Amino acid sequence: MYNILRRNRFFALMIIIIITGISSCKKNETDEPKEILIRYLAGVYPDSTITDGPFISIIGEKFDVRWIEKNNKVVEERVGGNSFDEFEEKFGIPFSYLKSFQSNSEEINYVQEYNDVVKLIAVADIHGQYEIFERLMRKSNVIDENNNWVFGSGHLLINGDVFDRGNRVTESLWLIFKLENQANLVGGKVHLLLGNHEVMVMNNDLRYIDPKYTTNSRRLGTTYDQLYSKNTLMGRWLRTKPVIVRINDMIFNHAGISSEFLMRKLDAEMVNRIFLEDIIDADSETIDNDPLLDFLAGSEGPIWHRGFFRDDDFNLTKTNRVLDYFNSNHIVVGHTTMDHILFRYDQKIINIDCGIKYGVDGEFLICNNGFLSVGTLD
Secondary structure, eight states: OHHHHHHHHHHHHHHHHHHHHHHHHHHHHHHHHHHHHHHHHHSSOSSTTEEEEEEEEEETTEEEEEEEEGGGEEEEEEEOGGGHHHHHHHHSSOHHHHGGGTTSOOOOOSSOEEOOOOEEEEEOOOTTOHHHHHHHHHHTTSBOTTSOBOOTTOEEEEOSOOSSSSSOHHHHHHHHHHHHHHHHHTTOEEEEOOOHHHHHHHTTOOTTOOHHHHHHHHHTTSOGGGGGSTTBHHHHHHTTOOSEEEETTEEEESSOOOHHHHHTTOOHHHHHHHIIIIITTOOHHHHHTSHHHHHHTSTTSTTTOOHHHHOTTOOHHHHHHHHHHHTOSEEEEOSSOOSSOEEETTTTEEEOOOSGGGTOOOEEEEEETTEEEEEEOO
């Protein structure tokens, strides 16, 4: 009798598990489209069929727009004239803003100095982790639930390395592009600095790209670096971005400033110009044979240097030399990953690379009326 009851309980339990599983499957089938719809309405791609892109080449007065849809389908269309509005709605990207890059005559600001900035949010080393970046921007009240700029006259700074490692680089770049346009319209500003991974991709060093992008580039009939060449709209936009920016009394650059940088008596304007005019798109032999280019693009240059955190003899005296050189009170960098935002020497050096590239939640730096603090997702 006991065995019969035990078997009956067993069969009853199995039936409950099966029913629960079926119910769960039905719930997922019902909820998944809604979740996808919400994500795309709030994200970069309002059209939920798109999985990567758009990749835009400039063909005279028109754009050649390619993207990848579900089932790995490649779609290509020529865009111009009245069709801009249609594509703006499809991609959630201000195509009207793209027109300023058609002629490749976009004026480049090499000086990159901004004063009297009341509120600033800074984040570094996104590395294709779009979802984390999106959540951080919402938590910091830079964007709303539809990913539109709500930071008013505030400044958002992304301290390099949007490229590589993660598999949603494209979405991250287009969101930054979109926010830059929206911020400009209301007196705000978005600063995207070049890190070592931006320069690597544009110079065809593809060691760290996610396999997704190798595959997608092949589907598009090209190589990954060519998707960001100077003949593409995104490539032209990236080729207007600086390596060093000064905001109020703070210097921002991706990696750090070495003693050799100071000895060479370089300044921010000069470095920004050299990177955009002489380093990006140069072959390795050209860079190696020029001592200045070799230094700037190398391990002691401002997109690779780790001395603030890796040199045993780095100290407060050397920190003050860097800050005095730039006539600043703080220098903010990324590149060398920490567990949390790190303040050294009474906030004189601030590292804001918190490991977003590893899929952790990360943090963002807040500067409000001169007061510095740290923001997290929780």
